[in-house]
Amino acid sequence: MDVPRQATNKNRRRWIIGGSAIGAVALVTLALSRLEPAPPSVDRSTIWTDTVRRGPMVRQVRGPGTLAAEEVRWVPAVTQGRVERKLVQPGTPVTAGTILVELSNPDVDRQALEAQRQLAAAESELTTLRSNLQNQILTQQATIATVQSDYNEAMRQARANDGLAGKELVSQMEVDKARDHATELKTRLDVERQRLGFLRESMQSQLTAQQGQVKLLQGIVSFQRGQVESMHVRAGTDGVLQELPLEMGQWVNSGATLAKVVQPGRLKAVLRIPETQAKDVTVGQFASVDTRNGIVKGRVVRIDPAVQNGTVTVDVALEGPLPRGARPDLSVDGTIDIERLNNVLYVGRPAYGQAESTVGLFRLTGDGREAERVNVKLGRGSASTIEVVQGLKPGDVVILSDMSQWDSSNKVRLN
Numbered sequence: 001m002d003v004p005r006q007a008t009n010k011n012r013r014r015w016i017i018g019g020s021a022i023g024a025v026a027l028v029t030l031a032l033s034r035l036e037p038a039p040p041s042v043d044r045s046t047i048w049t050d051t052v053r054r055g056p057m058v059r060q061v062r063g064p065g066t067l068a069a070e071e072v073r074w075v076p077a078v079t080q081g082r083v084e085r086k087l088v089q090p091g092t093p094v095t096a097g098t099i100l101v102e103l104s105n106p107d108v109d110r111q112a113l114e115a116q117r118q119l120a121a122a123e124s125e126l127t128t129l130r131s132n133l134q135n136q137i138l139t140q141q142a143t144i145a146t147v148q149s150d151y152n153e154a155m156r157q158a159r160a161n162d163g164l165a166g167k168e169l170v171s172q173m174e175v176d177k178a179r180d181h182a183t184e185l186k187t188r189l190d191v192e193r194q195r196l197g198f199l200r201e202s203m204q205s206q207l208t209a210q211q212g213q214v215k216l217l218q219g220i221v222s223f224q225r226g227q228v229e230s231m232h233v234r235a236g237t238d239g240v241l242q243e244l245p246l247e248m249g250q251w252v253n254s255g256a257t258l259a260k261v262v263q264p265g266r267l268k269a270v271l272r273i274p275e276t277q278a279k280d281v282t283v284g285q286f287a288s289v290d291t292r293n294g295i296v297k298g299r300v301v302r303i304d305p306a307v308q309n310g311t312v313t314v315d316v317a318l319e320g321p322l323p324r325g326a327r328p329d330l331s332v333d334g335t336i337d338i339e340r341l342n343n344v345l346y347v348g349r350p351a352y353g354q355a356e357s358t359v360g361l362f363r364l365t366g367d368g369r370e371a372e373r374v375n376v377k378l379g380r381g382s383a384s385t386i387e388v389v390q391g392l393k394p395g396d397v398v399i400l401s402d403m404s405q406w407d408s409s410n411k412v413r414l415n
Contacts, residue, residue: 039370039411047401047414049364050348054394057346059339061281062383063311065271067291067330069262070317073237077258078230081105083250090244094235100259101233101246108231112224119217126210133203140199144192151185158182233258240264242328262328269298269316271334278303278312280338287316287336294323300336335383344379345388351402355381362399362412363392371399373410 081103088100158178165175235241243260252258269289273281287298296318304313316334353359357378362371376398379387392398406412 039413040409041415042412044414047399049397050400052347052392052394052396054345057341057344060335060383061273061277062335063271063273065269065332065334067267068270069328070266070268071263073261074257075259077252077256079108079227080254083246088241090241092241094241095238098235099232103231108227112228115221115224119221122214122217126214129210137199140196147189147192151189154182154185235261269334271314272311273314275307275310275312285336290333291323291326293325346385348400349386350400353378364397371412
């Protein structure tokens with residue numbers, strides 16, 4: 001008779017195998033969970049790097065700008081008028097006497113003619129007055145001569161009567177009458193002489209007043225002639241005509257700017273420095289201006305006290321000859337040397353790093369195939385370099401380009 005087998009050993013073996021498999025899966029899962037994820041890959045050609053160095057570092061600030069003339073002459077309209085002709089085009093060399101524009105205004109011509117007429121009338125009146133006064137003086141001189149003659153005759157008659165009276169040939173009445181007549185003529189002679197003096201004084205004052213009127217009208221005529229002459233608008237200085245924003249037939253008012261004349265050989269650079277960097281700029285600092293056809297050395301001569309659109313205007317006087325093609329309003333880039341630091345650790349300025357801050361930079365490993373994130377404390381900054389205070393050492397190679405898309409990774413692989 002058959003005896004049934006017991007299944008205890010068989011089931012136990014199954015449980016052992018199953019438990020071992022589950023344990024193996026758990027161990028594998030635990031091991032995989034502890035593995036770091038593979039670092040993301042970065043194309044080496046899309047990044048730029050720099051090596052940390054120790055040595056002197058020149059702090060600089062940089063800003064765009066334009067060239068501008070040191071001497072600018074704005075040519076205004078002296079009188080109102082209508083543009084009849086434009087004789088010179090912008091960009092043409094001019095001299096002080098070059099006529100740029102011809103204006104016309106009939107009222108100005110009429111006022112000049114009226115002033116000339118008034119002057120001619122005043123000059124004619126002066127001539128007539130001088131002639132009349134001179135005639136009066138001559139008449140008075142003739143009167144004095146007549147009275148003088150009569151006085152002399154009366155004196156002779158009085159002396160004769162005195163002689164005859166001594167011989168009792170004439171009466172005493174005749175003697176007294178002759179003396180009274182001589183005295184009367186003497187008084188009249190004195191009066192006529194005083195009248196001549198008054199005439200001369202009056203003549204001088206009247207002539208002076210009329211001459212003043214003539215001189216005043218001469219000034220008015222000269223002014224009106226200047227007004228007429230100003231209708232021929234001249235450059236007023238040697239240079240190059242830069243602007244002439246007028247159209248034929250256009251009416252311009254007195255005082256309006258008609259043209260701009262500049263000295264092309266005397267230019268300065270007007271730079272726009274970011275307001276956050278302009279605090280360290282001072283007058284006298286050295287600068288270099290890139291005209292894209294050469295670099296010109298210069299020196300800071302003026303700093304605008306106001307901020308406009310987030311920038312500060314800085315004027316740089318250029319030293320030395322200018323490159324060919326340098327002209328007003330040419331776009332340039334300027335760099336100003338602020339400070340020279342000796343024996344400091346520095347690196348190229350990262351795309352997202354600011355001075356006096358702590359940032360995370362990717363530092364290349366020894367083989368250069370990977371880069372790991374390190375915290376770097378930055379110090380004083382420059383236009384293209386920045387001081388390293390902590391976190392790097394000389395010889396380290398760091399990535400300067402924008403790596404913000406890998407902020408979640410502490411390591412990247414370079415392909």
